[in-house]
Amino acid sequence: MAEGLAGSVEESLPKRVAEPVHGGRVACHECDLLLSVGGLSEGERAVCPRCGFVVSSRSRNGLQRAMAFAVAAAVFLLLANIFPFLSLETKGLESEMTLPKSIIDLYESGYSTIATLVLAFILLIPALVMGLVTALAVPLALGKNRPWLQPSARFLYMLNTWSMAEVFIIGVIVSLVKIGQMATVIIGISFWAYAAFTICFTAAVSSLDRLEVWDEIERLSS
Amino acid sequence: MSDYSPGSAASQGLAGCHVCFKTSPAELHECPRCGAALHLRAHDSLQRTISLLITATILYIPANVLPIMTTVQMGNSIDSTILGGVILLVHHGSYPIAAVIFIASVLVPVSKLVCMTWLWWSVEKGHKTSHRERARLYRVTEFIGRWSMVDVFVVMILVALIQMGGLLQILPGNAAIAFAGVVIVTMLAAESFDPRLMWDKLGKEDEER
Numbered sequence: 160m161a162e163g164l165a166g167s168v169e170e171s172l173p174k175r176v177a178e179p180v181h182g183g184r185v186a187c188h189e190c191d192l193l194l195s196v197g198g199l200s201e202g203e204r205a206v207c208p209r210c211g212f213v214v215s216s217r218s219r220n221g222l223q224r225a226m227a228f229a230v231a232a233a234v235f236l237l238l239a240n241i242f243p244f245l246s247l248e249t250k251g252l253e254s255e256m257t258l259p260k261s262i263i264d265l266y267e268s269g270y271s272t273i274a275t276l277v278l279a280f281i282l283l284i285p286a287l288v289m290g291l292v293t294a295l296a297v298p299l300a301l302g303k304n305r306p307w308l309q310p311s312a313r314f315l316y317m318l319n320t321w322s323m324a325e326v327f328i329i330g331v332i333v334s335l336v337k338i339g340q341m342a343t344v345i346i347g348i349s350f351w352a353y354a355a356f357t358i359c360f361t362a363a364v365s366s367l368d369r370l371e372v373w374d375e376i377e378r379l380s381s
Numbered sequence: 382m383s384d385y386s387p388g389s390a391a392s393q394g395l396a397g398c399h400v401c402f403k404t405s406p407a408e409l410h411e412c413p414r415c416g417a418a419l420h421l422r423a424h425d426s427l428q429r430t431i432s433l434l435i436t437a438t439i440l441y442i443p444a445n446v447l448p449i450m451t452t453v454q455m456g457n458s459i460d461s462t463i464l465g466g467v468i469l470l471v472h473h474g475s476y477p478i479a480a481v482i483f484i485a486s487v488l489v490p491v492s493k494l495v496c497m498t499w500l501w502w503s504v505e506k507g508h509k510t511s512h513r514e515r516a517r518l519y520r521v522t523e524f525i526g527r528w529s530m531v532d533v534f535v536v537m538i539l540v541a542l543i544q545m546g547g548l549l550q551i552l553p554g555n556a557a558i559a560f561a562g563v564v565i566v567t568m569l570a571a572e573s574f575d576p577r578l579m580w581d582k583l584g585k586e587d588e589e590r
Protein backbone atom coordinates (compact mmCIF):
# COMPACT_ATOMS: atom_id res chain seq x y z
CA MET A 160 0.00 0.00 0.00
CA ALA A 161 2.87 2.31 0.69
CA GLU A 162 4.03 1.15 -2.71
CA GLY A 163 0.84 2.63 -4.11
CA LEU A 164 1.81 5.89 -2.47
CA ALA A 165 5.35 5.57 -3.78
CA GLY A 166 3.84 4.98 -7.19
CA SER A 167 2.01 8.27 -7.05
CA VAL A 168 5.11 10.08 -5.82
CA GLU A 169 7.04 8.76 -8.80
CA GLU A 170 4.17 9.43 -11.16
CA SER A 171 6.20 12.17 -12.78
CA LEU A 172 8.89 9.77 -13.99
CA PRO A 173 8.81 9.01 -17.71
CA LYS A 174 6.88 5.84 -18.28
CA ARG A 175 8.17 2.88 -20.20
CA VAL A 176 5.95 -0.02 -21.00
CA ALA A 177 7.73 -3.26 -20.15
CA GLU A 178 7.82 -5.83 -22.92
CA PRO A 179 6.23 -9.22 -22.52
CA VAL A 180 8.81 -11.94 -23.23
CA HIS A 181 8.75 -15.69 -23.35
CA GLY A 182 10.76 -17.21 -20.49
CA GLY A 183 11.29 -13.77 -18.94
CA ARG A 184 13.22 -13.24 -15.76
CA VAL A 185 10.53 -11.20 -14.02
CA ALA A 186 6.80 -11.78 -13.68
CA CYS A 187 4.30 -9.01 -13.03
CA HIS A 188 3.41 -9.04 -9.36
CA GLU A 189 -0.30 -8.58 -10.05
CA CYS A 190 -1.10 -10.39 -13.31
CA ASP A 191 1.83 -12.82 -13.68
CA LEU A 192 2.75 -11.67 -17.21
CA LEU A 193 6.37 -12.49 -18.03
CA LEU A 194 8.23 -9.28 -18.63
CA SER A 195 11.54 -7.83 -19.57
CA VAL A 196 12.43 -4.62 -17.75
CA GLY A 197 16.11 -4.72 -18.58
CA GLY A 198 17.82 -1.48 -19.48
CA LEU A 199 15.67 0.74 -17.30
CA SER A 200 17.74 3.78 -16.51
CA GLU A 201 17.54 6.10 -13.53
CA GLY A 202 14.50 8.32 -13.60
CA GLU A 203 12.36 5.86 -15.53
CA ARG A 204 9.60 3.54 -14.49
CA ALA A 205 8.39 0.34 -16.09
CA VAL A 206 4.70 -0.45 -16.26
CA CYS A 207 3.08 -3.80 -16.99
CA PRO A 208 1.46 -3.59 -20.45
CA ARG A 209 -1.39 -5.86 -19.38
CA CYS A 210 -2.54 -4.64 -15.96
CA GLY A 211 -0.75 -1.31 -15.48
CA PHE A 212 1.15 -2.36 -12.34
CA VAL A 213 4.33 -0.33 -11.77
CA VAL A 214 6.90 -3.12 -11.86
CA SER A 215 9.90 -0.90 -11.25
CA SER A 216 10.45 2.81 -10.76
CA ARG A 217 13.98 4.09 -10.43
CA SER A 218 14.47 7.50 -8.91
CA ARG A 219 17.66 9.40 -9.66
CA ASN A 220 20.36 8.46 -7.16
CA GLY A 221 17.75 6.30 -5.45
CA LEU A 222 20.13 4.65 -2.96
CA GLN A 223 21.69 7.93 -1.84
CA ARG A 224 18.28 9.55 -1.56
CA ALA A 225 16.92 6.64 0.44
CA MET A 226 19.90 6.85 2.79
CA ALA A 227 19.64 10.62 3.28
CA PHE A 228 15.88 10.56 3.87
CA ALA A 229 16.13 7.60 6.25
CA VAL A 230 18.74 9.38 8.38
CA ALA A 231 16.68 12.60 8.38
CA ALA A 232 13.59 10.56 9.29
CA ALA A 233 15.43 9.00 12.25
CA VAL A 234 16.39 12.43 13.58
CA PHE A 235 12.82 13.75 13.23
CA LEU A 236 11.40 10.64 14.90
CA LEU A 237 13.74 11.16 17.85
CA LEU A 238 12.66 14.80 18.14
CA ALA A 239 9.02 13.76 17.89
CA ASN A 240 9.46 11.70 21.03
CA ILE A 241 11.15 14.17 23.33
CA PHE A 242 9.14 17.38 22.99
CA PRO A 243 5.47 18.09 23.75
CA PHE A 244 3.22 16.90 20.94
CA LEU A 245 0.07 18.85 21.77
CA SER A 246 -1.05 20.82 24.77
CA LEU A 247 -4.43 22.03 25.84
CA GLU A 248 -5.62 25.02 27.82
CA THR A 249 -9.12 25.63 29.05
CA LYS A 250 -10.50 27.59 32.01
CA GLY A 251 -7.06 27.83 33.56
CA LEU A 252 -6.51 24.06 33.32
CA GLU A 253 -3.60 22.78 31.32
CA SER A 254 -2.77 19.39 29.96
CA GLU A 255 0.13 18.33 27.80
CA MET A 256 0.88 15.16 25.87
CA THR A 257 4.05 13.67 24.51
CA LEU A 258 4.00 10.59 22.29
CA PRO A 259 5.76 8.16 24.67
CA LYS A 260 3.82 9.41 27.69
CA SER A 261 0.44 9.04 25.99
CA ILE A 262 1.23 5.43 25.11
CA ILE A 263 2.55 4.64 28.61
CA ASP A 264 -0.59 6.23 30.10
CA LEU A 265 -2.76 3.96 27.99
CA TYR A 266 -0.81 0.93 29.27
CA GLU A 267 -1.08 2.07 32.86
CA SER A 268 -4.82 2.68 32.58
CA GLY A 269 -5.23 -0.92 31.46
CA TYR A 270 -5.75 -0.32 27.73
CA SER A 271 -2.79 -2.41 26.71
CA THR A 272 -4.23 -3.69 23.38
CA ILE A 273 -4.82 -0.17 22.04
CA ALA A 274 -1.47 0.97 23.46
CA THR A 275 0.40 -1.88 21.74
CA LEU A 276 -1.30 -1.28 18.39
CA VAL A 277 -0.64 2.47 18.47
CA LEU A 278 2.96 1.93 19.56
CA ALA A 279 3.53 -0.55 16.73
CA PHE A 280 1.78 1.38 13.95
CA ILE A 281 3.11 4.86 14.61
CA LEU A 282 6.52 4.33 16.25
CA LEU A 283 8.00 0.82 16.20
CA ILE A 284 7.20 -0.30 12.65
CA PRO A 285 8.05 3.06 11.02
CA ALA A 286 11.34 3.14 12.97
CA LEU A 287 12.14 -0.44 12.00
CA VAL A 288 11.36 0.29 8.34
CA MET A 289 13.75 3.26 8.39
CA GLY A 290 16.42 1.09 10.02
CA LEU A 291 15.97 -1.56 7.33
CA VAL A 292 16.11 1.04 4.53
CA THR A 293 19.45 2.25 5.93
CA ALA A 294 20.75 -1.28 6.41
CA LEU A 295 19.99 -1.94 2.72
CA ALA A 296 20.82 1.37 1.06
CA VAL A 297 24.26 1.88 2.64
CA PRO A 298 25.89 -1.43 1.59
CA LEU A 299 24.13 -1.38 -1.80
CA ALA A 300 25.35 2.16 -2.51
CA LEU A 301 28.88 1.11 -1.55
CA GLY A 302 28.59 -2.08 -3.58
CA LYS A 303 29.37 -4.29 -0.56
CA ASN A 304 27.76 -7.63 0.10
CA ARG A 305 26.51 -8.01 3.66
CA PRO A 306 24.89 -11.07 5.27
CA TRP A 307 21.88 -9.06 6.43
CA LEU A 308 20.91 -7.77 2.97
CA GLN A 309 18.57 -10.60 2.05
CA PRO A 310 16.68 -10.87 5.37
CA SER A 311 16.46 -7.07 5.61
CA ALA A 312 14.87 -6.75 2.18
CA ARG A 313 12.36 -9.50 2.93
CA PHE A 314 11.45 -7.98 6.27
CA LEU A 315 11.23 -4.46 4.83
CA TYR A 316 8.63 -5.29 2.21
CA MET A 317 6.65 -7.31 4.73
CA LEU A 318 6.55 -4.54 7.35
CA ASN A 319 6.08 -1.57 5.06
CA THR A 320 2.32 -2.11 4.69
CA TRP A 321 1.87 -1.84 8.44
CA SER A 322 3.44 1.53 8.97
CA MET A 323 0.73 4.13 9.53
CA ALA A 324 2.66 7.37 10.10
CA GLU A 325 0.67 9.39 7.55
CA VAL A 326 -2.64 8.01 8.81
CA PHE A 327 -1.68 9.15 12.30
CA ILE A 328 -1.05 12.69 11.04
CA ILE A 329 -4.61 12.80 9.66
CA GLY A 330 -5.84 11.48 13.03
CA VAL A 331 -4.05 14.33 14.80
CA ILE A 332 -5.59 16.93 12.49
CA VAL A 333 -9.08 15.51 13.05
CA SER A 334 -8.53 15.57 16.84
CA LEU A 335 -7.30 19.16 16.65
CA VAL A 336 -10.52 20.28 15.02
CA LYS A 337 -12.62 18.21 17.44
CA ILE A 338 -10.97 19.67 20.55
CA GLY A 339 -10.49 23.10 19.01
CA GLN A 340 -14.19 23.80 19.58
CA MET A 341 -13.95 23.56 23.36
CA ALA A 342 -10.41 24.56 24.22
CA THR A 343 -7.26 26.16 22.90
CA VAL A 344 -4.88 23.58 21.54
CA ILE A 345 -1.21 24.42 21.21
CA ILE A 346 0.70 22.45 18.60
CA GLY A 347 4.06 21.36 19.99
CA ILE A 348 7.47 20.92 18.37
CA SER A 349 6.97 17.16 18.27
CA PHE A 350 3.94 17.48 16.02
CA TRP A 351 6.00 19.27 13.38
CA ALA A 352 8.84 16.80 13.88
CA TYR A 353 6.47 13.88 13.34
CA ALA A 354 4.99 15.53 10.23
CA ALA A 355 8.54 15.99 8.85
CA PHE A 356 9.26 12.38 9.76
CA THR A 357 6.24 11.25 7.72
CA ILE A 358 7.46 13.15 4.65
CA CYS A 359 11.03 11.80 4.95
CA PHE A 360 9.71 8.29 5.60
CA THR A 361 7.59 8.31 2.43
CA ALA A 362 10.46 9.76 0.38
CA ALA A 363 12.95 7.17 1.72
CA VAL A 364 10.68 4.21 0.99
CA SER A 365 9.74 5.44 -2.49
CA SER A 366 13.41 6.02 -3.40
CA LEU A 367 14.19 2.33 -3.01
CA ASP A 368 13.05 0.34 -6.01
CA ARG A 369 12.06 -3.15 -4.96
CA LEU A 370 13.22 -4.83 -8.16
CA GLU A 371 16.50 -2.90 -8.22
CA VAL A 372 17.21 -3.77 -4.58
CA TRP A 373 16.76 -7.47 -5.29
CA ASP A 374 18.75 -7.33 -8.54
CA GLU A 375 21.63 -5.67 -6.67
CA ILE A 376 21.50 -8.16 -3.79
CA GLU A 377 21.62 -11.00 -6.28
CA ARG A 378 24.52 -9.42 -8.16
CA LEU A 379 26.54 -8.80 -4.98
CA SER A 380 25.99 -12.23 -3.47
CA SER A 381 26.93 -14.20 -6.58
CA MET B 382 -4.91 -25.62 -22.88
CA SER B 383 -3.23 -24.31 -19.79
CA ASP B 384 -5.08 -23.17 -16.67
CA TYR B 385 -3.30 -19.86 -16.89
CA SER B 386 -3.46 -16.87 -19.19
CA PRO B 387 -1.24 -16.75 -22.30
CA GLY B 388 2.11 -15.07 -21.63
CA SER B 389 1.89 -15.63 -17.88
CA ALA B 390 4.80 -17.10 -15.95
CA ALA B 391 2.60 -19.91 -14.66
CA SER B 392 1.64 -20.98 -18.22
CA GLN B 393 5.35 -21.72 -18.79
CA GLY B 394 5.82 -23.55 -15.51
CA LEU B 395 7.52 -20.58 -13.89
CA ALA B 396 6.54 -19.19 -10.51
CA GLY B 397 6.89 -15.46 -9.99
CA CYS B 398 8.25 -14.78 -6.51
CA HIS B 399 5.83 -12.63 -4.50
CA VAL B 400 8.72 -11.08 -2.56
CA CYS B 401 11.40 -10.30 -5.16
CA PHE B 402 9.47 -10.72 -8.48
CA LYS B 403 12.06 -13.15 -9.91
CA THR B 404 10.71 -16.12 -11.83
CA SER B 405 11.96 -19.62 -11.12
CA PRO B 406 10.84 -23.14 -12.04
CA ALA B 407 7.87 -23.95 -9.82
CA GLU B 408 9.43 -27.29 -8.76
CA LEU B 409 12.02 -25.45 -6.67
CA HIS B 410 9.43 -24.61 -3.96
CA GLU B 411 11.78 -21.94 -2.64
CA CYS B 412 12.96 -18.80 -4.38
CA PRO B 413 16.72 -19.07 -5.05
CA ARG B 414 17.13 -15.31 -4.78
CA CYS B 415 15.26 -14.38 -1.59
CA GLY B 416 14.27 -17.68 0.04
CA ALA B 417 10.51 -17.04 -0.02
CA ALA B 418 8.17 -19.97 -0.64
CA LEU B 419 7.35 -20.35 -4.35
CA HIS B 420 3.88 -21.16 -5.62
CA LEU B 421 2.36 -20.76 -9.05
CA ARG B 422 -0.52 -19.15 -7.15
CA ALA B 423 -0.71 -18.28 -3.46
CA HIS B 424 -1.69 -21.36 -1.50
CA ASP B 425 -5.35 -21.42 -0.39
CA SER B 426 -5.66 -17.77 -1.35
CA LEU B 427 -9.42 -17.80 -1.91
CA GLN B 428 -10.26 -19.72 1.27
CA ARG B 429 -8.06 -17.50 3.43
CA THR B 430 -9.42 -14.33 1.85
CA ILE B 431 -13.07 -15.23 2.40
CA SER B 432 -12.48 -16.39 5.98
CA LEU B 433 -10.75 -13.12 6.79
CA LEU B 434 -13.52 -11.13 5.09
CA ILE B 435 -16.15 -12.95 7.17
CA THR B 436 -14.15 -12.33 10.34
CA ALA B 437 -13.87 -8.62 9.52
CA THR B 438 -17.60 -8.37 8.83
CA ILE B 439 -18.39 -10.00 12.18
CA LEU B 440 -15.96 -7.68 13.99
CA TYR B 441 -17.60 -4.69 12.35
CA ILE B 442 -20.75 -5.31 14.44
CA PRO B 443 -19.17 -4.71 17.90
CA ALA B 444 -17.14 -1.90 16.34
CA ASN B 445 -20.39 -0.06 15.67
CA VAL B 446 -22.55 -1.20 18.58
CA LEU B 447 -20.05 -0.78 21.44
CA PRO B 448 -18.88 2.66 22.55
CA ILE B 449 -15.67 3.84 20.88
CA MET B 450 -15.05 6.21 23.78
CA THR B 451 -16.53 7.31 27.09
CA THR B 452 -16.55 10.91 28.24
CA VAL B 453 -16.44 11.27 32.02
CA GLN B 454 -17.52 14.75 33.10
CA MET B 455 -18.00 15.63 36.79
CA GLY B 456 -18.80 12.03 37.63
CA ASN B 457 -21.21 11.49 34.73
CA SER B 458 -20.10 9.24 31.97
CA ILE B 459 -21.42 9.37 28.43
CA ASP B 460 -20.69 6.61 25.89
CA SER B 461 -20.40 7.42 22.22
CA THR B 462 -20.39 5.09 19.25
CA ILE B 463 -18.74 5.76 15.88
CA LEU B 464 -22.01 6.74 14.18
CA GLY B 465 -23.17 8.63 17.28
CA GLY B 466 -19.97 10.67 17.10
CA VAL B 467 -20.56 11.48 13.43
CA ILE B 468 -24.17 12.56 14.14
CA LEU B 469 -23.00 14.74 17.04
CA LEU B 470 -20.41 16.42 14.82
CA VAL B 471 -23.08 17.12 12.21
CA HIS B 472 -25.31 18.69 14.92
CA HIS B 473 -22.42 20.92 15.95
CA GLY B 474 -21.97 21.96 12.36
CA SER B 475 -18.46 20.51 11.94
CA TYR B 476 -19.24 19.00 8.56
CA PRO B 477 -15.66 18.51 7.28
CA ILE B 478 -14.62 16.49 10.34
CA ALA B 479 -17.90 14.58 10.34
CA ALA B 480 -17.18 13.76 6.70
CA VAL B 481 -13.60 12.60 7.44
CA ILE B 482 -14.75 10.32 10.27
CA PHE B 483 -17.68 9.04 8.22
CA ILE B 484 -15.47 8.29 5.22
CA ALA B 485 -12.67 6.70 7.27
CA SER B 486 -14.83 4.72 9.70
CA VAL B 487 -17.90 3.80 7.69
CA LEU B 488 -17.49 4.33 3.96
CA VAL B 489 -13.94 2.98 3.53
CA PRO B 490 -14.24 -0.18 5.65
CA VAL B 491 -17.68 -1.08 4.28
CA SER B 492 -16.75 -0.47 0.64
CA LYS B 493 -13.48 -2.32 1.18
CA LEU B 494 -15.38 -5.34 2.48
CA VAL B 495 -17.88 -5.15 -0.38
CA CYS B 496 -15.19 -4.70 -3.07
CA MET B 497 -12.95 -7.48 -1.72
CA THR B 498 -15.93 -9.82 -1.48
CA TRP B 499 -16.90 -8.97 -5.05
CA LEU B 500 -13.33 -9.57 -6.29
CA TRP B 501 -13.26 -12.88 -4.41
CA TRP B 502 -16.63 -13.79 -5.95
CA SER B 503 -15.46 -12.84 -9.46
CA VAL B 504 -12.50 -15.22 -9.16
CA GLU B 505 -14.53 -17.94 -7.48
CA LYS B 506 -17.09 -17.79 -10.32
CA GLY B 507 -14.35 -17.53 -12.94
CA HIS B 508 -15.29 -14.17 -14.50
CA LYS B 509 -13.56 -13.73 -17.83
CA THR B 510 -14.04 -10.00 -18.35
CA SER B 511 -13.11 -6.53 -17.06
CA HIS B 512 -9.63 -7.56 -15.99
CA ARG B 513 -8.15 -4.10 -15.99
CA GLU B 514 -11.09 -2.67 -14.03
CA ARG B 515 -10.81 -5.41 -11.42
CA ALA B 516 -7.04 -4.86 -11.19
CA ARG B 517 -7.62 -1.17 -10.60
CA LEU B 518 -10.31 -1.88 -8.00
CA TYR B 519 -7.96 -4.26 -6.18
CA ARG B 520 -5.19 -1.66 -6.14
CA VAL B 521 -7.48 1.09 -4.81
CA THR B 522 -8.92 -1.26 -2.18
CA GLU B 523 -5.46 -2.28 -1.06
CA PHE B 524 -4.31 1.33 -0.90
CA ILE B 525 -7.18 2.85 1.09
CA GLY B 526 -7.51 0.10 3.70
CA ARG B 527 -5.11 1.48 6.28
CA TRP B 528 -6.69 4.96 6.23
CA SER B 529 -9.57 3.60 8.32
CA MET B 530 -7.28 3.56 11.32
CA VAL B 531 -7.83 7.34 11.64
CA ASP B 532 -10.63 6.99 14.18
CA VAL B 533 -8.57 4.76 16.46
CA PHE B 534 -5.79 7.36 16.47
CA VAL B 535 -8.30 10.14 17.18
CA VAL B 536 -9.54 8.26 20.25
CA MET B 537 -5.96 7.69 21.40
CA ILE B 538 -5.13 11.42 21.09
CA LEU B 539 -8.33 12.57 22.83
CA VAL B 540 -7.66 10.13 25.68
CA ALA B 541 -4.07 11.32 26.04
CA LEU B 542 -4.81 15.01 25.76
CA ILE B 543 -8.01 15.44 27.72
CA GLN B 544 -6.90 14.59 31.23
CA MET B 545 -8.49 17.31 33.34
CA GLY B 546 -8.34 15.44 36.62
CA GLY B 547 -11.85 14.78 37.95
CA LEU B 548 -13.40 17.47 35.75
CA LEU B 549 -13.18 15.91 32.34
CA GLN B 550 -11.67 12.71 31.13
CA ILE B 551 -11.98 10.54 28.05
CA LEU B 552 -11.60 6.76 28.12
CA PRO B 553 -11.24 4.45 25.12
CA GLY B 554 -14.10 2.01 24.53
CA ASN B 555 -14.04 -1.57 23.33
CA ALA B 556 -15.22 -0.56 19.87
CA ALA B 557 -11.78 0.96 19.33
CA ILE B 558 -10.21 -2.51 19.65
CA ALA B 559 -12.90 -4.11 17.50
CA PHE B 560 -12.48 -1.42 14.89
CA ALA B 561 -8.70 -1.75 14.83
CA GLY B 562 -9.39 -5.47 14.38
CA VAL B 563 -11.62 -4.77 11.36
CA VAL B 564 -8.87 -2.69 9.73
CA ILE B 565 -6.14 -5.26 10.45
CA VAL B 566 -8.21 -8.25 9.30
CA THR B 567 -9.32 -6.54 6.05
CA MET B 568 -5.69 -5.61 5.35
CA LEU B 569 -4.76 -9.27 5.88
CA ALA B 570 -7.60 -10.28 3.54
CA ALA B 571 -6.27 -7.97 0.81
CA GLU B 572 -2.80 -9.40 1.35
CA SER B 573 -3.90 -13.03 1.17
CA PHE B 574 -5.86 -12.40 -2.04
CA ASP B 575 -3.63 -13.35 -4.96
CA PRO B 576 -4.44 -10.78 -7.71
CA ARG B 577 -2.90 -13.07 -10.33
CA LEU B 578 -5.97 -15.31 -9.98
CA MET B 579 -8.06 -12.57 -11.61
CA TRP B 580 -6.06 -12.91 -14.84
CA ASP B 581 -5.95 -16.67 -15.21
CA LYS B 582 -9.13 -16.82 -17.28
CA LEU B 583 -7.96 -14.12 -19.72
CA GLY B 584 -8.25 -15.18 -23.34
CA LYS B 585 -10.61 -18.05 -22.45
CA GLU B 586 -13.80 -16.30 -23.57
CA ASP B 587 -14.28 -18.50 -26.63
CA GLU B 588 -13.36 -21.81 -25.13
CA GLU B 589 -16.65 -22.56 -23.43
CA ARG B 590 -19.89 -22.45 -25.31
Ligand SMILES: [Zn+2]
Nearest residue numbers: 187190207210
Ligand atom coordinates in the same frame (compact mmCIF):
# COMPACT_ATOMS: atom_id res chain seq x y z
ZN1 LIG C 1 0.66 -7.03 -14.86
Ligand SMILES: [Zn+2]
Nearest residue numbers: 398401412415
Ligand atom coordinates in the same frame (compact mmCIF):
# COMPACT_ATOMS: atom_id res chain seq x y z
ZN1 LIG D 1 12.19 -14.31 -4.37
